[in-house]
Amino acid sequence: MREVPVELRAISKRYGGFEAVKSVSFSLMEGELCALIGENGAGKSTLIRLITGLSEPSSGTISMFGQTGRREIRSCRERLGYMSDLNASYPNLTARDNLVVRCIEWGLPTNRSIDGVLSTVGLGEAGGKKVKNFSMGMRRRLDLAIALLGDPELLILDEPTNGLDPMGIVEVRKILTHLNKDQGKTILVSSHNLEEMHKLATDYLFISHGRLIRRMTAPQLEKSCRGGFVLHVDDLERTRSVLGDETSHSFLPDGSVLMRYEEKKEGRGIAIEALSTAGVRVAEAYSHRKSLEEFYSELIGRESEL
Missing domain, CATH: 3.30.70.120 (Alpha-Beta Plaits)
Known part of the structure; x- marks a missing residue:
């Protein structure tokens, strides 16, 4: 039976009189690579913050891997890797040292995981180079490597191709496809690059003005297109x-x-x-x-x- 890494039930988020997310409900099933699609201000980033625990919902419930209690969800989030839309690396450190620092911060072992993670994102030969000398594509792949530390089952990615040239976008697509199809990771990815999402995703969530307006599988979208x-x-x-x-x-x-x-x-x-x-x-x-x-x-x- 497939696990349900994330389930939202009637989740809303209000900031004063403004409702950023309005009674959104959906489940993210194990093995899906789900694209979160919406215009600027649609509520994508707010949803991501709610799932990752960076913000608390005003109403509704969130469950992760079948757990609903606060303590249990906090524990389940150790099975989650998050990539922000901003660079998360230290420019004056090498790629490898960036990962070592994160492992120390999060209490993760450093002896086996780091070289494997760098290799997964195509930075195996660049581990000893300082990040300040990296291209934007290399920096974004390092951000993805940070999210992969601890071998999470669920990845939440916010604009992973932001600022990349066409070749950089292709490289990230290949990595995400490998992580999903070959390693079985469940992925929720938010992106403005709709053409790229159309090539990548197995499922789609369309939101607008804080509301979930449609959920579709890739075959359903193909038929509609x-x-x-x-x-x-x-x-x-x-x-x-x-x-x-x-x-x-x-x-x-x-x-x-x-x-x-x-x-x-x-x-x-x-x-x-x-x-x-x-x-x-x-x-x-x-x-x-x-x-x-x-x-x-x-x-x-x-x-x-x-």
Whole structure:
């Protein structure tokens, strides 16, 4: 039976008259790599602070690994590794010494874990170098190494690719995939890099204005992001008479129509031929897939209309 590293039940957090998190409930299951998606001010950082114990909820309950008592949750948090959105290393120390200091602070053994952790994040050859000489990508990987000390089962990562160039982002993606798939670590990651999250996550939590508005698995998101077959045509009504009413459309500046036609690949040639026979000019035809940014924008737009 899969463990439940984190479960939130009707969690709210208020700062004076402002409610940053509003009755949020969800479970994070063992083995998931879950992306926490939301705009600035949506409540992502507040949720992370509540889970990691850096802040207390105003109402609701949190359980970790099945435990709900304060003392038990405090003990369970020893099974958690946290990576802040800010660099957590000491620039005048070497990478290895940074990890030694953290181990001493947290009462962890230093004899076996440090070299292995540095190797896991791709810094095995850089352990003796001072952090002030590191690139941003190396610093972020060192921050991840700090979070991995003690071999935690649960990782909470806040903007792990923040400030990285494309190659640095790819390196972090490979590390997180390895930690999740090969080492079985459960990961909750908050990021503004939605394109990267779309490549990485197994599950998604979408929040806006402090509320959880949708939870989805990767297959469910993929299905929702299928944009169908896009046709630029010159006659909306005639196109609908051929393809049926199960289409959506928008008008282009040149007066033509962009239509989204949900059809299997093998039927597209037949559709274009049928339109041509009916006298509809098809200027362009291509497959379209929504990005995570497009999906989230549409999701937020629908919520704002309610």
